[in-house]
Amino acid sequence: DAMLPWHYDLDNGENISVGDRLIRVQDICFTQKEVNDSFSHQQRPIMELIDNLLKGHTQPREVPRVRVAWHQGAFWSADNRRLYAFKHCNVDWLPVRVLRWDEQHEFEMKSKNGEKLRTEYAQRVHDQQRQAAAERYLTESRYRDYLARCTMMQWMFVVEMQGQVLPATIVKATPDGTFEAVVWNGQHHLLHPCLLPSQLWRNREVPEPQRLPAIDPGCMSYIVPSDLHSKLPRPWCGICGICVGSSSKDLKQHEQGHQGLFNCLDCPKKCKGSADLRRHSRKMSHRIPIQPEAQNPAISV
Ligand SMILES: [Zn+2]
Ligand SMILES: [Zn+2]
Incomplete structure (x- = not known):
């Protein structure tokens, strides 16, 4: 089975890139033996988060990211209380922030101090709710995998935006478990850079979607993703649809000739270049x- 963007190989953990991505909760270790029963911030009880996760009132993605680092053959967490809550609630794939072990002093510090903190909640509590949560998270994971296999399927999905239901083509799955999609609003092709699986629904009006040629989505969008630049020599x-200069500085300078094109569609933000707008x-x-209005759409309807 092909690797999806969030898949990783624990035998080659040191090659997993830093940044925001999904990691399986079962693959993350605590840096401390025990966790306190409330968060240091405002003394919110950890139970409140657990309750909200189990009831589905809070999504793991809405909780501040757990910071993890690869060290001596495993992922370690610098945010043990949150990790405890996610483990307790049977969260499957978790959006985390991967850092280098050395770059965040907390990892080394926490793993050393071995401070004794209280744990009041045994795994026994909420058995039934935890089972239901496990099934829900598993269903989400399966749907995300399914979506990743439907990239470049023309108008296979719909998204709801500002009261409209719009056809969408997924162009890219990211390691963070979100999707880039081209959306047609009746007038323009737009790029949505980070749709969640829960925002993508099957388009019933396109029962047999066509697979578009596997061109790099970066080449059909004028907001070029940064990872494309690492693949291209220039x-x-x-x-313009051409290589420009030899560095990102050259591109920035070149893009000054395209002023007025790098504008957000959902707020008045105007950017100086494609990199700023994508960020x-x-x-x-x-x-x-997805492209300047003067040009023909890359995807025909
Ligand atoms: Zn140009
Ligand atoms: Zn904006």
Whole structure:
């Protein structure tokens, strides 16, 4: 079975790149033996988070990211209380922030101090709820895997945006478990940079979607993803469709000739270049244009 973007090989853990991504909760170790029963921040009880996760009122993605680092053959957590809650609630794949062990002093410190802290909640409590939560998280994981296998299937999905149901083509699955999709709003092709699986629904009006040629989505979008630049020998201008200069600095300079095109569609933000706009849209989950309006759409309807 093909590797999906969030899959990883524990035998080659040192090769897993840093940044935001999914990691299986079962693969993350505690750096401390026991955890306190409340969060240091505002003294919120850990039980509150557990309750909300079990009831589905809180999604793991809405909780501040657990920081993990690879060290001596395993992933270790710097946020043991949150990890405890996720483990207790049978969360399957967890959005985490992967850091280098050496870059965050807390990992070394926590693993050394061995401080005794209280744990009041045994695994026994909420047996039934935990089972239900496990099934729910498993269903989510399966749906995410299914979506990843449906990239470049033309208008296979719909998304709801600002009261409209719009057809969408998934163009990329990210290691963070989110999806980049091209959305058609009736007038323009837009790129949504980080859709959650729960935002993507099967489009009933396209029972047999066509698979689009497997072109790199970066080449059909003028907001070029940063990972494309690591693959290409020279930076790429998606507006001109050509390689530009030899460094990202050259591209920035080149893009000054395309002023007025790097604008967010969901807020008044205007950016100086494609990199800034992509960063903005990913951070805010705002839609950005997939290509300048003057050009023909890369995907025909
Ligand atoms: Zn250009
Ligand atoms: Zn915006």
